[in-house]
Amino acid sequence: MDGRSYNNDKYRFGFNGKEKEDGIGDGYDFGARIFESRLGRWLAVDPLQAKYPGWSPYNFVNNNPLVYIDPDGKDAEIVIDDKTKTIKISTKVILWGKDATKEAVGLIQAEINSTWNQSSLTYKDKESGITYNVEFDIQVELADGKEKVASEPWGALNPLNTNNFVEVDNKKIADANATDNTAAYTIGGDEGVFSTDPKFIKGVPHEIGHMLSLDHHYTFLGEDEAGWENNIMGALDGQEGASGAGDVEQKNIDPMVKPFVDKLNSLKITAEQHNDKVDKMKEMGELWVPAKKVVPTKLDDKIDDDNMDK
Ligand SMILES: [Zn+2]
DSSP: OOOOOOOOOGGGOOOGOOOOEESSSTTTESSSSSTTTTTTTESOOOOGGGGOSSOOOOGGGGOEEEEOTTTTTSSSSEEEEETTTTTEEEEEEEETTTOOHHHHHHHHHHHHHHITTTTTTEHHHHOOOOOEEEEEEEEEGGGGGGGGGSSSOGGGOOTSSEEEEEEEHHHHHHHHHHHHHOOOOEEEEEEEEESSSTGGGGGHHHHHHHHHTOOOOTTTSBBBOTTTBBBBBGGGSSSSTTTTOOOOHHHHHHHHHHHHHHHHHHHHHHHHHHHHHHHHHHHTTOTTSSSSSOOOOHHHHHHHHHHOOO
């Protein structure tokens, strides 16, 4: 219909949070392929279709909405599986430095297993009423599989910028502890220095919390905040002479997970809005009418050939 336009800035990052692609009908750019929202079809099959022969290449996320996001652009990945109601937070901690040995991997992994990886908490989303199981999968490994890797730039080991890099240097931590009580530390959210000395290793799970975007809850006078005395993000449990690293509790999970569940909720709403829009266009007989004059006839022919009636 002449002069009618569906342009709406709200839809720029509309369906599934993907940027709307101008110039090819009503496409959304998913990176690997473009979703044509007027047709409700992909303009190309999934490039990984050969890996999933059991699924039609025209499916979208196996017909199962999930969110696969990186909390702050690095550090970890969060997958929310809407079908199994599970949220999985995965990250790698890659060790390097003069005390980065296979033994150090085992010691540090054990601390992470007994805290984060063995926590079995849930997240109850107030908006949807859904309770999700929350699982952590934090794996420790040596840089490039080798012991005692020199302190070189590690860009090649971090192509997707989702790993954390930790120097293991027992003397460095012993020196830091002598001056200001430090048992381990994190730099910039995805780097740090740990020790495998039994006096300091209980500080490791607290630093992992920082790498998962959590703040700590103690004062610089060395006191835990009220209510955080037994928590992993308090300080005292991770210090010298303490018996344990503190517990992973619900108050650690909620702030970590909430932004992503909220985002999933907003995507679901957007998907419904998208379907409403397609239904309305169908009713109005506009579904096959190019929304913009820039759509070349040749492209429309291609869409007809490749995607319709299959
Ligand atoms: Zn801290």
